[in-house]
Amino acid sequence: MEIPLRKAKVSREGEFVVVDAKGVHYRELNEVINELVEKGERKLRLINVNGQRYIADGLRCDCYIEIHGVAGDDLAAFANGPTVVVFGDVQDGAGNTMNAGRIIVHGHGTDIIGHSMRGGKIFVRGHVGYRVGIHMKEYREQVPVLVIGGTAGDFLGEYMAGGRIVVLGLERLETYPEIAGEWLATGIHGGAIYLRDEVDEDRLGYGAKVEKLTHDDRRFLEAEVGEFCSIFSLNPEEVLNAEFTKVVPKSHRPFADMYSDAKEG
Amino acid sequence: MVRNFPPEFVVRVDREACINCLRCVRECPFGVHEYDREKKLWKRHHEKCVACLRCAYMCPVQAISIERSPMEYAPHPVWTNRVRKDIKTQAETGAVILTAMGNELPYVSYFDRLVLDACQVTNPSIDPLREPMELRTYIGRKPEKVELEEDNGVRLKTKIAPNLKLxxxxxxxxxxxxxxxxxxxxxxxxxxxxxxxxxxxxxxxxxxxxxxxxxxxxxxxxxxxxxxxxxxxxxxxxxxxxxxxxxxxxxxxxxxxxxxxxxxxxxxxxxxxxxxxxxxxxxxxxxxxxxxxxxxxxxxxxxxxxxxxxxxxxxxxxxxxxxxxxxxxxxxxxxxxxxxxxxxxxxxxxxxxxxxxxxxxxxxxxxxxxxxxxxxxxxxxxxxxxxxxxxxxxxxxxxxxxxxxxxxxxxxxxxxxxxxxxxxxxxxxxxxxxxxxxxxxxxxxxxxxxxxxxxxxxxxxxxxxxxxxxxxxxxxxxxxxxxxxxxxxxxxxxxxxxxxxx
Missing domain, CATH: 3.20.20.70 (Aldolase class I)
Structure with a gap:
């Protein structure tokens, strides 16, 4: 098969097509990725990635993409199916409005990871920044899952409308040892957040409350945290053997009483 | 407390024309018209009327008319009827007033204070019935300049960004x-x-x-x-x-x-x-x-x-x-x-x-x-x-x-x-x-x-x-x-x- 040669060097290594992203503009890099996927390639390895944006953006396929380096903003935004494994960190908006697929990050993530995602899974081994999981949603059988190995910054799960976020807090920041930042789950009206720590209810934002874990919650955590541990070579028993706090919405209609027409009946 | 809230509209029904078909009851989604079949009595909930005029136009005998309510608060240039009603609504509900359609305050309309020119004598106007008039509009980015290529005819060399053709x-x-x-x-x-x-x-x-x-x-x-x-x-x-x-x-x-x-x-x-x-x-x-x-x-x-x-x-x-x-x-x-x-x-x-x-x-x-x-x-x-x-x-x-x-x-x-x-x-x-x-x-x-x-x-x-x-x-x-x-x-x-x- 003919592999298109642009500035991005493309070669083959076993079952992988290897794309060298060194010094390549994102637009060209993504064009190469799209062409390869369109030609039926299903295993891509991108090397020397250094902040290129939009990798796997809007991609509809069941392909597997390995990224070596730092993935730039909006990794797999609007994606519909691909598995993206990052051996490095990801920048803002990884999984933004993703519909289906998986993102596995061996390093850290910055802000708005999983913003508005509707389906698929994101596993981040390290810490994540601000506004992560904002407005995550779910739709029928699509229930997105976001698992964070480290800690999360402020506004985690704000306006959350569905899906599940798990924060394990396996490592803590010296400067801010809390498992999640301020304004946790403000305006949440769907979904749930599980934090592997005790969390005072007074730290929650408007519309959120703490609820006891049920048997189903435990089973969910065993499955997802188990998968997380197997990916990142952790002992699942050790990780799961801890207190979890579950944060849920007080109501699916947080603004029901805000307007005069509702009160007039 | 008495709810002293005058209705905005009044439903007037010409009882001589009305044939009691109850069409208005079915047509009004706001529940303005009510008919008690046993007592054979009509009740009109004027306060619920929004003046959508649906009942008036669907009445087969045109017996219904909707009028501005003559009952209003005593006139006051600052404390208008609307202001007083809003305050009462919010005193009752403690809530944000919800509404629809566009801005209702009497701000100046610049469209209504701008007039268009027209041709007279010196440059003749054009009759669109006789001459082609172009309304087609392209929405999107236009190139800095257009380059053409000539081989077997003229071809556009410049790549044009996607535009919508209206x-x-x-x-x-x-x-x-x-x-x-x-x-x-x-x-x-x-x-x-x-x-x-x-x-x-x-x-x-x-x-x-x-x-x-x-x-x-x-x-x-x-x-x-x-x-x-x-x-x-x-x-x-x-x-x-x-x-x-x-x-x-x-x-x-x-x-x-x-x-x-x-x-x-x-x-x-x-x-x-x-x-x-x-x-x-x-x-x-x-x-x-x-x-x-x-x-x-x-x-x-x-x-x-x-x-x-x-x-x-x-x-x-x-x-x-x-x-x-x-x-x-x-x-x-x-x-x-x-x-x-x-x-x-x-x-x-x-x-x-x-x-x-x-x-x-x-x-x-x-x-x-x-x-x-x-x-x-x-x-x-x-x-x-x-x-x-x-x-x-x-x-x-x-x-x-x-x-x-x-x-x-x-x-x-x-x-x-x-x-x-x-x-x-x-x-x-x-x-x-x-x-x-x-x-x-x-x-x-x-x-x-x-x-x-x-x-x-x-x-x-x-x-x-x-x-x-x-x-x-x-x-x-x-x-x-x-x-x-x-x-x-x-x-x-x-x-x-x-x-x-x-």
Whole structure:
């Protein structure tokens, strides 16, 4: 098969097509990725990635993409199916409005990871920044899952409308040892957040409350945290053997009483 | 406490003409007419009447008339009836007052204080019946220059960015499926395709019944990201990022869970019965740089085949914001003025935020020209466009095209009763009730919406002819063909027009 040669060097290594992203503009890099996927390639390895944006953006396929380096903003935004494994960190908006697929990050993530995602899974081994999981949603059988190995910054799960976020807090920041930042789950009206720590209810934002874990919650955590541990070579028993706090919405209609027409009946 | 709240309207029924058919009872979704079959007694709940006039027009014997209530509070120029009613409502409920349609306060309308020029003697006017008139407009980025290649004929060498081709510079504004019915959406989609223009989906997604018209539909990405999906983005003709809207600048939106029916849930891809909350900002956009990131995320997702628009409300600093939007890579900036309609908005925002569209168009157009980037993107104006004259004036002030919302709904039968947010629209437009929806036939709706576009287009041609122009683009930013009547000097300066007589 003919592999298109642009500035991005493309070669083959076993079952992988290897794309060298060194010094390549994102637009060209993504064009190469799209062409390869369109030609039926299903295993891509991108090397020397250094902040290129939009990798796997809007991609509809069941392909597997390995990224070596730092993935730039909006990794797999609007994606519909691909598995993206990052051996490095990801920048803002990884999984933004993703519909289906998986993102596995061996390093850290910055802000708005999983913003508005509707389906698929994101596993981040390290810490994540601000506004992560904002407005995550779910739709029928699509229930997105976001698992964070480290800690999360402020506004985690704000306006959350569905899906599940798990924060394990396996490592803590010296400067801010809390498992999640301020304004946790403000305006949440769907979904749930599980934090592997005790969390005072007074730290929650408007519309959120703490609820006891049920048997189903435990089973969910065993499955997802188990998968997380197997990916990142952790002992699942050790990780799961801890207190979890579950944060849920007080109501699916947080603004029901805000307007005069509702009160007039 | 006595609820001293005079009704706005009174229902008058000619008892001699009335045949007790009870049609009015069935027609009124607000429960104004009540008939006690046992006692054979009528009761009219005047306080519930919204003056939509449905019962009056459906009464087979024309026995009903709706009048302004003669009972009002004692007149007072400051403490108007509305002010007193609002205070009483809020004292009762402790809640935000919700309303619909456009700004109701009597601000000055610049459209009504601008007049168009006409040819007399020295440069002859053109008869559009005899000579071709060009209304076709392209929306999107234009190249700096055009390079041609010659081999076996002439070929365009310059790569042109994707543009939308409009046969008339009027499009149907973004109104979501959810705020209005699928029949209303279908009416506009068919009309848009027939006339060669476009309609917007709003944030409610694209119903499967609209797929056959998708090449004439602009999809929307708003802060709730409802329905946003790679297939949805790829299906439409263009994508519009909604930052703000003229009827409620700076705030988000809440579609109440009770309106998220099974079908709405499917189109928006959200659970049934849950509030659909669009946050005030996009949480991935806190700067022009962040906006650029989303613009290019959408362009990448659609392989640079779709123009991407950005819609903002017309606010104080609209010009530098619009310049930032165009520099960020948008193919068009949509500016929504403070008279824009809505299906639901807090009254305080609808009536008190934003600036007139006329001033916004003029300042954005001027600023883009000053910076030498007017051709980078188009200007689409919306918010209170009521007639072909408004369209012509908007274009003369600097717009490329306009969006019409309220006017399109009026064409479909809306009477502007301002109760869209109740979901009880008696004319089958702003409702999801299966019985009420039957009142709007999409075939008839499409015919009427297309007729409106045709009539306005015809008038636009006549206006151009009177101005001695033969193409709409010769009118664009041609402010010399406008004069102001009764405007102050600073207003004339902002609009860039001379006073009448000068």
């Amino acid at each position: 046969e008339t510079p009027i499009m149907f504004a973004h109104m979501s499926y959810g705020s209005i019915s699928i029949e209303a959406h279908l009416s506009m989609a068919r009309a848009a395709k027939e006339v060669g223009t476009y309609m917007g989906t709003g944030e409610g997604g694209m119903h499967v019944e609209l797929y056959p018209y998708a090449d004439h539909i602009i999809t929307q990405v708003a802060s709730g990201r409802f329905a946003v999906h790679e297939e949805y983005l790829k299906r439409g003709a263009a994508i519009e990022i909604k930052i703000g809207q003229g009827a409620k600048p700076g705030i988000g939106g809440h579609l109440p869970g009770k309106k998220v029916t099974e079908e709405i849930s499917r189109t928006r891809m959200i659970p049934e019965g849950s509030d659909a909350i669009s946050p005030a900002p996009h949480h991935d956009i806190y700067s022009i740089e962040d906006l650029a990131r989303l613009i290019y995320a959408l362009k990448e997702a659609t392989r640079y085949k779709k123009p991407v628009f950005v819609k903002i409300a017309a606010v104080h600093n609209v010009a530098p914001i619009a310049v930032g939007i165009i520099r960020a890579g948008a193919d068009a900036v949509v500016i929504d003025g403070f008279r824009a309609g809505t299906g639901a908005a807090p009254q305080v925002h609808r009536d008190h935020h934003g600036i007139p569209i006329e001033a916004a168009i003029a300042s954005v157009d001027r600023r883009l020209r000053e910076e030498g980037i007017r051709h980078w993107g188009s200007i689409i104006a919306s918010g209170g466009i009521r007639s072909s004259a408004d369209v012509a004036k908007a274009i003369a002030l600097g717009a490329d095209a306009v969006y019409i919302g309220t006017a399109a709904l009026i064409a479909l039968g809306c009477t502007v009763c301002k109760k869209c947010y109740t979901g009880k629209c008696a004319w089958g437009i702003a409702t999801q009730d299966p019985e009420l929806r039957k009142r709007l036939d999409p075939e008839e709706g499409a015919r009427r919406a297309a007729n409106l576009l045709r009539a306005w287009s015809h008038e636009l041609k006549e206006i151009l002819g009177a101005l001695g122009l033969n193409s709409i683009e010769s009118l664009r930013s041609n402010r010399d063909r406008l004069r102001g009547v009764g405007l102050t000097e600073p207003e004339l300066r902002v609009l860039g027009v001379k006073p009448a007589g000068e």
